[in-house]
Amino acid sequence: MSKAWSRQSVVEKVIGDRKAPAREASVAFAPANIALCKYWGKRNEVLNLPVTSSLSISLGALGSHCRLSPCSGSDQVTLGGETLEGEHPFVERIRDYLNLFRPDPEQSYKIEAINTVPTAAGFASSASGFAALVLALDGLHGWGLSLRELSILARLGSGSACRSLWQGLVEWHVGSATDGMDSYGEPLGDTWDELRVGLLVLEAGKKPIGSRPAMKRTVETSPGYAVWPDRVAHDLANLKAAIAAKDFERLGEAAESNALAMHATMIMAQPPVLYWKAASVTAMNDVWAARRDGVSLYFTMDAGPNIKLLFTAADEAAVVERFPALRVTAPALRPAEEA
Numbered sequence: 001m002s003k004a005w006s007r008q009s010v011v012e013k014v015i016g017d018r019k020a021p022a023r024e025a026s027v028a029f030a031p032a033n034i035a036l037c038k039y040w041g042k043r044n045e046v047l048n049l050p051v052t053s054s055l056s057i058s059l060g061a062l063g064s065h066c067r068l069s070p071c072s073g074s075d076q077v078t079l080g081g082e083t084l085e086g087e088h089p090f091v092e093r094i095r096d097y098l099n100l101f102r103p104d105p106e107q108s109y110k111i112e113a114i115n116t117v118p119t120a121a122g123f124a125s126s127a128s129g130f131a132a133l134v135l136a137l138d139g140l141h142g143w144g145l146s147l148r149e150l151s152i153l154a155r156l157g158s159g160s161a162c163r164s165l166w167q168g169l170v171e172w173h174v175g176s177a178t179d180g181m182d183s184y185g186e187p188l189g190d191t192w193d194e195l196r197v198g199l200l201v202l203e204a205g206k207k208p209i210g211s212r213p214a215m216k217r218t219v220e221t222s223p224g225y226a227v228w229p230d231r232v233a234h235d236l237a238n239l240k241a242a243i244a245a246k247d248f249e250r251l252g253e254a255a256e257s258n259a260l261a262m263h264a265t266m267i268m269a270q271p272p273v274l275y276w277k278a279a280s281v282t283a284m285n286d287v288w289a290a291r292r293d294g295v296s297l298y299f300t301m302d303a304g305p306n307i308k309l310l311f312t313a314a315d316e317a318a319v320v321e322r323f324p325a326l327r328v329t330a331p332a333l334r335p336a337e338e339a
């Protein structure tokens with residue numbers, strides 16, 4: 001039988017015996033990312049190893065800033081300048097993650113995080129948050145790890161965080177190793193300056209179920225999940241071909257269809273998972289109406305009621321006219337190393 005890897009043993013394998021003295025503080029930023037081909041389902045829940053590969057686009061300046069410094073007593077976490085109580089679920093999740101990295105058990109950290117993604121509106125911040133935290137840890141401890149190694153560590157905090165180490169288009173390779181050493185993000189060489197992502201905030205309330213339990217329930221109970229790996233293989237190939245050819249319609253069709261297929265697997269779970277609100281369905285119909293009117297506009301949707309619009313610079317004015325509240329980002333200008 002193959003060894004069941006713990007997160008701690010993976011961290012030890014990645015960091016090895018790098019032991020530089022901790023610096024006084026370290027700051028880092030990581031962008032949020034939106035998947036064009038979704039990550040939905042794990043083959044290993046401890047290491048956040050996915051059932052399939054996925055492909056995302058990072059959101060430029062929208063993401064998480066993190067300042068990390070050693071402190072005494074217990075860990076201290078501030079978010080947007082406000083101190084979070086020790087029992088806050090976010091603090092518990094960060095503390096649990098930091099336990100993997102403390103040079104000695106007495107070492108505590110002060111984490112000052114600022115999100116520039118609209119978290120209250122249900123846009124994912126765990127991806128950029130864990131990616132920024134792992135970058136800050138690397139800076140604080142002077143490990144000098146590669147972005148690929150940091151991607152593996154970020155995945156242990158939140159799966160989609162492994163795609164947030166880079167700007168631009170990023171593929172998360174599914175991998176097959178039991179320790180997950182071949183399951184990390186990698187930026188595509190391609191850039192696409194004209195691509196735009198619009199964030200459409202429809203509902204700011206709390207979600208009925210978090211994406212982690214929703215994903216698990218889908219894998220365990222949805223008969224629709226059986227078709228998901230084949231759909232991903234098909235959509236991923238289409239997306240890559242579309243990106244290589246700068247064929248926006250092909251990209252939009254593949255991304256929209258992939259998001260709907262993911263939601264179809266959830267709707268077939270028992271009990272069903274339905275994140276859509278009336279406003280979500282209205283927005284989908286508005287997107288399809290725009291397409292009938294000749295605007296090249298597509299949507300994608302994650303584990304929440306909000307919609308992300310995909311279009312190109314050529315249609316930006318027409319899209320904003322139809323969706324005046326849209327927050328537009330130009331996310332894929334160049335790979336992160338050059339940004």
Ligand code: 2P0
Nearest residue numbers: 035038039158159160211212302303
């Ligand atoms: C994605 N989502 O590819 C998909 C689409 C939500 C819908 O990645 O349990 O917060 O921490 O690995 O990364 C959300 O899942 O889940 C997500 P964990 P994560 O963006």
